[in-house]
Amino acid sequence: MKKYMKNSIFLLQIFLILSCSSDDRSDNNQFLPPSSINYQINLNLPQFNPLKFPGNHLIDRTENGSIKGIIIYNIDDSQYSAFELSDPNHSPNDCSTQTVEGITSTCECDDGNSYNIVTGQQTSGEGQFGLRRYNIRRDGNTLFITN
Incomplete structure (x- = not known):
């Protein structure tokens, strides 16, 4: 009986370990290759001044690990959103880089894809994926962007 209980407890532990979800946010998007983002933005620098004010956006195309850049x-002022600039419903190409007006990003391809840059949800066009979200947090005058 003791051996049966030990085996049962062992199997239960294995089941619990395997059923736990991880924080790996794999988006399973076949159009966008994996990217590795881990960098900081100093809001005291003049090129990042727009990000000091609520309702403003900035497109960062620096060598930051993104595919086309980051919106x-x-x-x-305490909450920010950060998304990949490449349209998630196209393989990166000449027309997949988005432009932003207000809170809407739009792909230049012929399908009319557009997205909300606050939520990342697709608002028009074709496709099954929302914008690829990056983690962003503010600490003092520094934004930390990771994935």
């Missing part, structure tokens, strides 16, 4: 939006 960063200041929601309310």
